[in-house]
Structures are given as C-alpha cells and as structure tokens.
Amino acid sequence: MTPQLIWQSFVNGFALGWLYILMALGLSLIFGITRIMQFAHGELYMLGGYVVYLLTASLHLNLFLSIILAMVVVGAFGLLLYIGLFRRYTGQMVNPIIISVGLTLILQSAVVVTFGITQRSLPRLAEGGLSLFGSPVPKDRLVVVAVALALVVALYAALKKHRYGQAMVASVQSPEGAQLQGINLKLMGGLSMFTASALAAAGGALAGSVFQLTPYMGVQPLVKGLVIIVLGGLGSVPGVVVGGIFLGLLDGLAPVVLGAGWASILPLLVVMAVLLVRPTGLWGYGR
Amino acid sequence: MATAAGVVVLVGAMAVAPNVLGSAYWFTIFTTVVINVLLASSLRTMFLIGRISLGHVGFMLVGAYTSALLSIHAGWPLWGTIPLAALVSALVGLLVAYPFLRVAGIYFAILTLLAAETVRLVAYNWKGVTGGQLGLTGIPGPGSVGVPLIGTVELGRVTGYYYLALVVVVLSLAVLYALERSDLGLKWRSIKDAEPLAQAVGVPVMAYKIANFVIACFFAGLAGALYAHAQRGLDAEATSRFGALMSMYLIVYLVVGGEGPFLGPAVGATLLTVVAQVAGFAQEYQPIVVGTLAILVTVFMPNGIVGLASEHWRRVRPPTPRTRTKEAEHAGARSS
Numbered sequence: 001m002t003p004q005l006i007w008q009s010f011v012n013g014f015a016l017g018w019l020y021i022l023m024a025l026g027l028s029l030i031f032g033i034t035r036i037m038q039f040a041h042g043e044l045y046m047l048g049g050y051v052v053y054l055l056t057a058s059l060h061l062n063l064f065l066s067i068i069l070a071m072v073v074v075g076a077f078g079l080l081l082y083i084g085l086f087r088r089y090t091g092q093m094v095n096p097i098i099i100s101v102g103l104t105l106i107l108q109s110a111v112v113v114t115f116g117i118t119q120r121s122l123p124r125l126a127e128g129g130l131s132l133f134g135s136p137v138p139k140d141r142l143v144v145v146a147v148a149l150a151l152v153v154a155l156y157a158a159l160k161k162h163r164y165g166q167a168m169v170a171s172v173q174s175p176e177g178a179q180l181q182g183i184n185l186k187l188m189g190g191l192s193m194f195t196a197s198a199l200a201a202a203g204g205a206l207a208g209s210v211f212q213l214t215p216y217m218g219v220q221p222l223v224k225g226l227v228i229i230v231l232g233g234l235g236s237v238p239g240v241v242v243g244g245i246f247l248g249l250l251d252g253l254a255p256v257v258l259g260a261g262w263a264s265i266l267p268l269l270v271v272m273a274v275l276l277v278r279p280t281g282l283w284g285y286g287r
Numbered sequence: 288m289a290t291a292a293g294v295v296v297l298v299g300a301m302a303v304a305p306n307v308l309g310s311a312y313w314f315t316i317f318t319t320v321v322i323n324v325l326l327a328s329s330l331r332t333m334f335l336i337g338r339i340s341l342g343h344v345g346f347m348l349v350g351a352y353t354s355a356l357l358s359i360h361a362g363w364p365l366w367g368t369i370p371l372a373a374l375v376s377a378l379v380g381l382l383v384a385y386p387f388l389r390v391a392g393i394y395f396a397i398l399t400l401l402a403a404e405t406v407r408l409v410a411y412n413w414k415g416v417t418g419g420q421l422g423l424t425g426i427p428g429p430g431s432v433g434v435p436l437i438g439t440v441e442l443g444r445v446t447g448y449y450y451l452a453l454v455v456v457v458l459s460l461a462v463l464y465a466l467e468r469s470d471l472g473l474k475w476r477s478i479k480d481a482e483p484l485a486q487a488v489g490v491p492v493m494a495y496k497i498a499n500f501v502i503a504c505f506f507a508g509l510a511g512a513l514y515a516h517a518q519r520g521l522d523a524e525a526t527s528r529f530g531a532l533m534s535m536y537l538i539v540y541l542v543v544g545g546e547g548p549f550l551g552p553a554v555g556a557t558l559l560t561v562v563a564q565v566a567g568f569a570q571e572y573q574p575i576v577v578g579t580l581a582i583l584v585t586v587f588m589p590n591g592i593v594g595l596a597s598e599h600w601r602r603v604r605p606p607t608p609r610t611r612t613k614e615a616e617h618a619g620a621r622s623s
Contacts, residue, residue, distance in 0.1 A: 037393050039341070039400075085582065093392050097339055098542050098585045101535040105578030108532070113571050219531050223404050226397040230390075264408030268401055275386040275398075 005256055007135050013252015014245065015141040015210065018148035021244030022203035023225030025155060026196030028240060031229070032172035033185070033192045036086055036096040040103035041200055041225065042218025048074050048201025049208030049217065050111055053120050063123050067147075067205045071198035078197025082190050090189065111215040119212040122205070144206045151202055155195070156237045168192060224251075227267055231274055297550075298457055301557075305449060314445040318517045320560045321449075321456040322510050327540040327552035328460055329506035334546050335467065336499045337479035338388075341396045342403025343507050343537050348529040350376040350508025351515035352410055352417055355426045358516070365429040369455070369512040376508020377501045379406075384497040403534055410523035422522030426515055452513050459506055464549055466502065475499055532574070539581040545591020554593050 023045060030038050048070045055066035081103065089095040126139035158165035170178040171188045179185055207217065228243035247267065254263035301321070305313040330343050354372035357363045363371075387398045410417045417423065429451060466472055474495045477485040486492045514528070515521055523529050536559075544555025559580070563573050588595055 031393075037396070039396075085586075093396075094339055095585055095589075097341070097396060098538060098581055101341075101538050102578040102581035102585070104535060105532070105539075105574040105581070109571060109574035109578075113575075216525055216530075219404075219525065223401055223531075227401055230394055230397055230401075260412035261409060264412050265405055268405040271398065271401065272383065272386045275390060279386075279389045 004135075006253065009252045009256045010249065011137055011141050011252075013249040015144045015248070016251055017245040017248020018145050018152075019203045019207050019221055020224040020228060020247055021152060021241055022148055022199045023221045024228035024240045024244055025152065025237065026199045027225050028229050029168070029192045029196045030189075033168060034082075034086065034189045035091040036089065037093075037100075037226075038086070038193075038196070039097060039100035039222070040081075040107065041100075041196070042220075042222030043104050043107040044074050044078055044197045044218075045200040045204035045207070045221055046111065046213075046215065046218035047077070047107065048204035049122065049213045050115060050120075050204075051201065052205040052208060053115075053122055053213055056123055063125065063209070067202060070205055071201045074201035075194040075198035078200075079190050079194045081197075082193035086193070087186065087189060108215050108218075115213075115215070117215060119214050120208075121212060122209040125206070125209045140210055144210055147202065147206060151199060152237065152241065155199070159237070164191060224267075227271055230271055298453075301453060302450070305446075311445045314449045315517075316561070316564045318445070318449045318452050318513075320557050321452050322514050322517070323537075323540060323556040323560050324553045325456045325459055325506055325510040325513075327537050327544070327556040328463055328549075329503045329510070330537050330541055331546055331549075331552045332463055332467070332503045332506070333499060334541070335472065335475040335479060336496055338392060338395050338496075338500075339538070340399040340503070341531070341534050341538070342399035342401070343503075344529050344533045345399070345403025345406045346376045346380060346504040346507035347511035347514065348403075348406050348410060348523065349379050350511030351521055351529075352423070352511075353508070354512035355423050355515040355521055356416065358427045359423065359425065365427075365516060369509065369516075372512035372515075373505045373509035376511065377505035380501045380504025381497070384500045385493070388493065388496045388500060400531065400534070403529075404531060407523050407525075407529050410529070417523065420522070420524075422520060424520045426519045426521070428516055428519065448517055452517065455509065455513060459509060460553070463502075463506065467549065471495070471498065536577065539577055543580055543584050543591055545594035547590055548593045548597060551591050551593040555591065558592070 023041065027038060027041055030036060030041075048067075051070035051073050052063070052066045055061045055069055056063055061069070085099050085103075086096055089099065124140055125143040129136045129138045130142075131137070159169055160166075167178065167183045168188050168191065170181065171183060171185055175185060178188075203221065204218065207221070211217075224244075224247050228240055228247060231243045250266060250270070251263070254266050258266070301317070305317045326343060326347060330340060333340050350372040353375045354365075354368040357368040357371065358365065383398075383402055387395055387402075390398070411420060413419065429448065467475075474485070474490055477490060478492055478495060482492060526532075537556075540555040540559055541552045542555070543559060544553065545551035559577060563577070566573060566576065584591060590598065
C-alpha cells in the first residue's frame with residue numbers, strides 16, 4: 001500500500017464517481033417526472049459504449065464526434081422506449097420494473113449475439129499523463145471528469161435557466177400544478193428520457209474508453225446510480241454530485257485500503273446506516 | 288376438492304415427467320425446474336405485501352454457500368446442512384429486513400438488488416472461505432437412504448436427487464400455501480391493500496412485513512442449498528447463477544405465470560425453464576426470448592398464463608354458491 005497506489009486509486013475512484021453521477025442524474029430525472037424507475041438504464045450506458053465502438057472502428061470517426069453521435073442515437077432510442085413501452089405505465093411501480101427487466105435481458109444478449117462476449121476496446125481519450133500537485137495523473141481520467149462535469153453543468157444550467165428545463169423542474173415539484181400552467185407532462189417525460197439516455201450513453205462511452213467494453217458493463221454503474229438515489233440525491237443535482245464522488249472514492253480506495261472483501265460490503269453498510277438514521281435518505285423529501 | 292385433485296395430478300406429473308422423457312439429462316433439468324419453482328414461489332410471497340425483490344438470488348447464494356461449506360469442511364450430512372442453510376439465509380434476511388422494509392416499495396427493490404450484488408461480490412472476493420473467483424468444488428451429494436416399500440434410494444445420483452428436491456419443494460410450497468391462507472396471509476394482504484388502514488386498526492405492520500421477508504429468504508436459501516448439492520460446484524461470477532440477471536429471470540417466471548394465483552409462478556418457472564432447455568441450440572438467444580415474453584405478457588396479458596386460464600375457466604363455469612360465500616367472507620374479513 002504505497003502512497004502512489006493510494007493516489008492512483010484516488011484518481012481512478014474520482015473519475016469513476018463522475019460516471020456514476022451521469023447515471024444517477026438520468027435515473028433521478030426520469031423518476032422525478034414519470035415516477036418510473038428505469039432499471040434498464042445500465043443497458044443504455046452499455047449501448048452508448050458499443051455505438052461509439054461501431055462509429056470509431058467501422059466508420060473511423062473521431063472519438064469525441066462519435067460520443068456526441070452516440071448520445072443522440074441512444075437518446076432517441078430511450079425516447080422510443082418511453083413512447084412504446086414506458087409511457088403507459090407512468091406512476092406505476094411493478095409494470096415498469098418488469099418492462100425494464102425484459103429490456104435488460106434483451107439488450108444484454110443482443111449485444112452478446114452481435115459483438116460476442118469478449119471485451120472490446122475503444123480508442124483512448126488521451127495519451128500520457130501530467131503532474132498535479134507533484135503527483136502523476138493519467139490524462140484520460142481528467143478528460144472523463146472534464147466531459148462529465150461539462151454535461152452536468154449544462155444540465156444544471158438548463159434546469160435553472162431554460163424554459164423547458166424550468167418546465168421539467170416544475171413537473172417534478174408538482175405534476176398537477178405544472179399541467180395547470182399548460183406544461184405537457186408527456187412531452188416532459190419524453191424529454192427526460194431522451195436527456196437521461198444521452199447522459200448514460202456518454203457515461204458508457206467514457207467508461208469504455210478508460211476501461212473495456214463488455215455486454216455486462218452497465219450493471220455495476222446502474223446499482224451505484226440507484227444507491228446514490230437512495231442516499232438522497234433525488235431531485236437535487238448537487239446531492240447527486242456529492243453522492244457520486246463519495247461512492248466513486250469508496251470504490252477506488254476501499255479495495256486498496258481494506259481489501260476487496262470489505263470493499264464489496266461497504267456500500268451496503270453505508271446505505272443501511274443512512275436508512276436507519278434517515279429512512280428518506282440524506283436529502284430526502286419524505287417519499 | 289378440485290384443487291386438491293389438481294395438485295395431486297400436478298405433483299404426479301412432475302414425479303414421472305423425467306421418467307417419461309427418459310434420460311439422466313432430463314432429471315438434471317427437472318431438478319433445476321423444481322428449484323426455480325421454489326424460488327419463484329417464495330418471490331411471490333413477498334408480492335403478497337406488495338414488495339418486489341430484484342435480489343432474490345442473493346439469499347439463494349447465502350443458502351447455497353452455507354450448505355456447501357458445512358458439508359465440505361464440517362462433513363455434516365445433508366439433512367443437517369440444508370435446513371441450517373435456509374435458517375442462515377433467513378437470518379441474513381432478518382439483519383437487513385428492518386432498514387429495507389422501512390422505505391417505499393421502489394427503494395426496497397433497489398436495496399434488494401444492492402444486497403444481492405453485495406453478497407455475490409463477498410462470495411467472489413472472500414478467497415479464504417468461498418474459494419473466491421475459483422469457487423467451490425467437490426460439494427458432497429446426499430448419499431443414500433432406505434425407504435420402506437421402495438428399498439434403498441441412491442440420492443447421490445441425479446434420479447434420486449431429483450426426488451429429494453421434489454419432496455422438499457412440494458413440502459415447502461405446502462407450507463407457503465398454508466401461511467398464505469392463514470391469518471398471517473390475511474394480514475399480509477391487508478398491508479398490501481391498505482397499509483395505513485392496517486396500521487390504524489392495530490396490525491403491527493412492521494413485524495408482519497419482516498416475517499414475510501424472512502420467510503421468503505428462508506425458502507430462497509433452501510432452494511440455494513438444494514442447488515448447491517445438485518451442482519456439486521459453485522461460483523459467484525457476474526454471469527453465474529447468482530448474477531443480477533437471475534433475479535430478473537425469477538421476476539419473469541412470476542409474471543409470465545401470473546402473480547395472482549398461488550401456482551402461477553410455479554407454472555411460469557416450469558414452462559420457461561423447460562423451454563430454455565429445449566431451445567438449448569440457441570443458448571445465446573435465450574435471454575432475448577425470455578425478455579420479449581416478459582414484455583409481451585406485461586402489455587397484453589397482465590394476469591399471466593394461469594390468471595388468463597382461470598379467468599377463462601370462470602367464464603365457462605360461474606362460481607358455485609359455496610365459493611361465492613367464501614369470497615364474501617374473505618372480503619368481509621379484509622375490510623374489517
């Protein structure tokens with residue numbers, strides 16, 4: 001357990017945290033507006049990675065252009081899923097769970113059938129490293145944080161300033177009130193699904209570039225994103241950011257400091273401790 | 288009476304099915320079938336209080352590893368390790384039940400998913416005890432027992448083991464059915480239908496919810512123990528029997544069969560497990576088929592196969608006065 005190893009784990013965990021944030025923001029946006037928990041969101045994250053793989057490997061497009069295209073493609077796919085499957089179950093619990101379970105099975109194995117179960121690699125986001133406070137940092141980790149941060153800031157600004165963003169916030173706070181003001185809740189639902197799916201795709205593409213692409217890569221970030229929501233980020237962008245960085249650092253540092261066994265049990269212990277003290281989560285609204 | 292006859296026929300059919308199909312291969316598959324039946328049925332028990340678990344295989348894992356480790360290291364016989372494994376799984380359920388059941392339904396689903404992934408990762412990483420990534424091998428089988436009239440049954444062979452599993456599963460389903468029909472079951476339904484009301488009339492809601500969760504975990508653990516000795520080897524890879532995907536399969540069994548009728552999940556589990564085996568040539572496409580079925584059934588057949596069948600039955604034969612009184616009684620008891 002050298003200081004270098006700890007520093008590396010810290011940097012990795014911090015970058016990982018931003019991927020979780022992209023995931024959790026999308027989940028909480030969808031849930032806030034439609035009251036649907038999209039358990040297949042991890043698969044959209046994974047699809048984002050594979051769309052970028054197709055664009056870079058077959059069409060030889062630039063990596064960053066591919067990420068933007070993948071966000072649009074996967075966002076549109078999410079919108080289709082919303083219109084075709086999820087919309088009719090707005091506000092329900094059980095049916096959306098089953099639909100997303102079905103989607104998870106379909107999408108994962110569709111990717112296994114198409115690309116095989118072996119890992120695929122994307123081009124690197126950046127080569128080499130630079131020195132931060134006298135310690136080395138791989139550049140690609142910095143790019144992950146920068147891209148994710150830019151997306152989060154853009155979303156935050158849109159929610160605060162833009163007409164549609166404000167309409168979405170209003171739909172979360174009071175669906176009836178929003179409707180009385182002439183806000184189309186179905187449109188807001190579709191918009192949230194598009195935005196969330198695009199964010200997930202960006203996360204998956206970044207993850208695929210820093211780590212590897214596998215058909216099952218979406219499961220862990222999904223679980224982390226859900227945990228962030230339970231811890232109380234629902235409806236609060238800063239809450240999600242804090243929760244995501246916390247979980248990312250936990251994932252980065254705990255295996256090195258405590259060993260893999262304890263590291264795997266820690267998130268559950270943290271969540272249980274929080275729920276024992278505050279059943280509505282740290283920033284909860286009492287839902 | 289008709290129900291009892293139906294159950295006898297079903298159990299009889301399950302007992303002879305692999306014989307008719309006629310190879311050791313089918314005995315292995317039907318062992319998986321009955322284990323899946325128990326898992327899906329115990330998942331349905333949680334449905335009675337309106338909770339849906341996305342991590343049922345986590346408790347199956349606890350049962351499987353407990354029974355396997357006890358018989359490998361302590362050399363205990365199966366009639367000791369299997370019940371104890373179920374108890375350990377129930378105990379783990381009890382440990383997490385209170386914080387999990389305090390939160391709203393959707394959070395409960397999330398927490399069970401987290402719990403299942405956590406126990407899987409613990410099993411995957413705890414090298415000294417669970418064998419880590421390599422897993423456990425050489426799990427002993429059950430040996431043999433003398434049964435009056437039949438003679439010595441070699442339970443260690445796939446045929447014998449199937450009957451052991453079948454007996455355990457049928458008994459477990461009987462217990463689950465009795466519980467559901469008892470006062471306890473009525474309280475569970477009252478919690479599902481109107482939790483605040485149940486609380487207001489003095490039902491200790493939390494205690495009943497915890498009892499429900501712990502019972503479901505007990506039977507998941509039992510199924511896991513049966514699985515461990517059938518497989519003789521365990522591992523906790525993400526793609527293994529204990530991955531998040533398998534909990535999802537269980538939900539599909541439940542929904543395709545229909546979560547309303549008691550035997551719905553059992554029928555769903557049997558049908559889909561057998562279909563999956565028959566379609567073995569297209570192993571990779573299996574999840575696509577199962578996932579598509581789940582979505583189609585949800586959209587077009589919200590009561591599942593058994594629900595649809597019994598609806599049809601009711602249309603053909605309207606309920607007799609006796610059952611009608613029973614239903615009225617049930618409704619009366621529910622609203623009081």
